[in-house]
Amino acid sequence: MSTSRKTTRRQILQGMAAVGAASILPSASNRAAGFESANGRPVFATIGLRNQGWTITQKSFRFADFAALADVDANVLGDNVEKVKMAQGKAPDAYKDYRKILDRKDIDAVMIATPDHWHTKIAIEAMYAGKDVYCEKPLTLTIDEGKQIEKVVKETGRVFQVGTMQRSESEQRFLQAVALVNNGRVGTVKKVTCGINGMVASPKIPVAPVPDGLDWDLWLGPAPKVDYRALPELREGYGGGVPLYSNCHYSFRNWHEYSGGKLTDWGAHHVDIACWALGASDTGPSKIAPLDYSLPVAYKDGHPTVADQYNAATKFNIRVDMPNDVEMIITSEGDNGILFEGTKGRFFVNRGKIVGRPVEDLVQHPLPEGAVEAVYGGPVSENHTANFIEGMKSRKQPISDVWTHNRMLEICHLSNIAMRLGRELNWDPDKREIIGDEQANSFLSRESRKGFEIQT
Template sequence: MSQRFTERRSFLKTTAAAAAVGAVPYFVTGSNVRADEQKATESNDRPLVGCIGTGSRWNSVGPNAMHLGDVVAVCDVDANHAAAAHKKVTDIQSKKGVERKVDIYEDYQKILERNDIEIVTIVTTDHWHSKIAIEAMKAGKDVYCEKPLTLTIDEGKKICQVAKETGRVFQVGTQQRSEMGLRFLQAVALVRSGRIGDVQNVAVAIGGAPTSGTIPVADIPNGLNWEKWLGQAPMVDYRWRLDGKFAKTRCHYEFRWWYEYSGGKLTDWGAHHVDIAQWAIGQSGEGMGATSIEPIYAKHPVELKDGMPVQDDQYNCATEFHVKATFDNGVVMDIKNSHQQELGFDNGIMFTGTEGRFLVNRGKLVGAPIDALKDNPLPENAIAEIYGGKDPAANNAHMTNFFECVKTRSLPISDVYTHHRALTTCHLSNIAIRLNRSLKWDPKSQQIVGDDQANAMQSREARKGYEVTV
C-alpha cells in the first residue's frame, strides 16, 4: 500500500477538523499520475481522445485527460482556440514521449467519424452540449462533458435515453463529487449517516449573474465561425465591448449570462451545489426530485415577456433570486444568490436537521457535527461507499474515475441520470422566476402539472440544420 493512500485512508478514517480537510489540495499531480502514465504507455493501452471545444475550461479538462489517454484531435469553431489547444497538446505529449499526430478540426463531426477515437471531451458552450453528446454516444464514443450538461429539461431526458440505449460511459464534469479535498463527499456521508438527524432544510447559495449594460454590435473576430458558434440558438449579431480589463460579449465565457446559451448562476453553480444537496438527501434517483418550485423573488437586468428577454443587447440572466423547492420527503431547499444576510455565507450549502447543522463549500466544512467527528469519526469505509466503491483518494480523481469506468463499463461517480435530476431542479427554478409563478412538478412523469406554457419551456426550438434527434 502506497504511503499516499495510507495517509489518505487515515484521513478518511479519523475525519478530524475542517482545517485538516482544507489542507488537501484541489488538483494533485504527483508521482502516482506519472507512474500510471508510464504503465499505460508500456502496455500500449492508453485510449485515444478527441477534444471538442478547447476554450478556457478545456485548459484544465484537456491536460487531465492527457494523464490517462492520448489526444489525437482537437476541435473548435474558434480557430484561435483550436490552434492554442493543438500547441498545448503537442507540447504536453512530447514531454511525455508521446509522438502522435494531432489533427485540428472546426467541425466536431470529423472527430465522431474517426474509428480510432474512443473517448471525446466536450467543453463547449452549454447550448451545444446535448447535440454533440447525443451524436457522440450514437457514434460509439464514451463521453466526458462539462457541466451544466443541458440547456433544457428535455435535453436531459434525451441524453438519458441515448445513454441507456447505447451503453456508453458518460461522466459529467461536476468535480465537486470527486475533488475539493473530499469535503463534499464527507458532507454527503454525514447527512446519509444521520449525523444531523432528519434533514429539514438545505440552503444553497450560488451567486447571481453580473450585469453588462448595453453591448454594441461588433465585427466578428478573425478565426471565429459565429454562425456555427450559435448553432441551435437564434441567429443574432455578434456583440462585444471592452469593460476595463474584461470583455462584455455574447460569446466566449460570458455566454453564461444569456438565457439563449445558458441558465445563469442557477445552472452554472447550481449544477454543483444543487447536485450535492440532492445527492445528500437521497433525491437524485429515477423518479425523484422536487414536487413544487416557488419563486420568492427574482431580479433581471432586462424586461421579460412570457419568460423571454425583450432585449438582445445585454446580459439577461437573473442577478438576484430566491427559489424554494420542496421535495416529497419533506425537505425544503432554499436556492439563493446569497444567504449572507440571514445565514452568513455567500456560497455553499447549509444542511440543517433535527440534531444540528453544518456548512460546506470549496473552502471549508464547519459546524458542530464536524467538530464531533474528533471523538466520533465516520466509519472507515463511509466515503468510499458514497464514491461507489471506487478510490476517492486517487490523483486527478474525477478524470481517473471516468477512465476507470471506461475500462470496466461501470457507472461513473457523476453519471448523466443523477445530474439530469439535479439540473431539472435548476431548470425548473429558472422557468419559475422567468414566468414569476409557482410550479407543480411530477418527478415520475417529468412534467409540470397544469401549466402548458411552463411545460413548453422544457424544450426549445432549434435553428434549422441544428436539430437534436435521438
C-alpha cells in the same frame, strides 16, 4: 453548417460493435492506468477548448493521449494544439468541425466543453458514433434534452461522465458532507441552503465585428441566428483576453439562449451535492417557488424583450419543496456553498472548508471506517477523469451519471422557468412535467435552428 457529411444512424450503429468491442478491455492492475491498446492508453479528443475545455484536457494527460481537438475559434484551437503538443510531445489534429472527430475510428472518447447549447447535439452524435463521452456541466440547456441523452445512453451502452467534479474532489469535503448526512450527524434534515452567488447586469452591448478566426454562425449552432455583440473592454483573470461584456466567449452563461445563468452554473454543482446527500438523486421536487428575484431586462410571456443585455437572473431566493418535507433554498445571497440543517445540528461546506459542530464532533466521534467510500461506491478515484476511465474499462457508469445529474438539473431549469414566468410551479417527478401549466411546459424543450438538428 453543411449537412452533406451526414452519416445515417444505421451506418453508425453498424460501426459501433467493432468500436465498442475495442473499448471493453481487461482491467489494469493500477486503476485508470489506461487501456491495453498499442501504448496502454485510451485515445481522447476534446471539443470546445476555451477555459474549462483546456482544464479537463490538462487533467487528463496522465491517463489518456489526445489525438484531436476541435473548436470554432481558430485562435483558441491553435493555442491549445500547441499546449497539447508541449504536454504530450505530439501535436493533435485540429478541426473546426467536430464531426470530423466523430468520423475517426481511433478515438475512444470525447470530452465536450462547448457552451451549453451545443452539449446535447454533440454528445448524442458522439454516442451514436461509438464514443464514450465526458461532458461539462450543466449537461443540458433544457429538461427534455436530458431525457434525450438518457435514452441514447441506454440505447448505445456508452459510458457517460458529467463534469460535476465536486463528486471526485481531491480534498473529499463534499464526500464527507454526504457521509455526515447519511450517518445521521445532523439528525433528520429539515433544510438545505445552496448559496450560488448572483451576477451583475450588463450595460447595453452593441453589435460588433466578429473577431478574426471565430466562426460566429457555427458558434451559434442550434441557437437562434443573431448578431455578434461585444464591448471593447477586456476581461481580466479567468476568461481573460475576451470582451468583459459580450454574447459569446465566457459571458454566454448570462444568456438564456445559451445557458441558464448562476442557476445552471454554480447551481449544477451545489444542488447536485445537496440532492446526493438527501438521497433525492432519482426523484425530484414537488414545487418550485421564486420568493424574490431580479431579472436584468423586461420579460413578456417568459421571454426577454431586448436583445442587447444579459437576461439571466442577477439575484434570487428560490424555495424548492423536496421529498420528506425538506426545504431547499437556492440563493444568490451569503457564502457560496451548502448549509445542511437538521434536528441535531448544522454544518456548512464549500470548496475551501467544511465547518460546524457535526464536523468538530468528528475528533471524538469519527465516521465509521469506509463511510466516505460507501458514498462514492468504492475507493475514491484520483480525479474525475480517472473515474471516467475506470467506467470505460468496466463498462459501468461513472460517479456523475446522466440520470442523477438530470434529476438535480431539473431543479435548476425549473427555477429559471419560474422566474421567467413570475410564478411558482408544481412539478410531477414521475412524469417529469409541470402540472397544469401548458405555458410553463413549453419551456421544457427548445427547437434547434434549421441545419443544426441532432443527426441520428
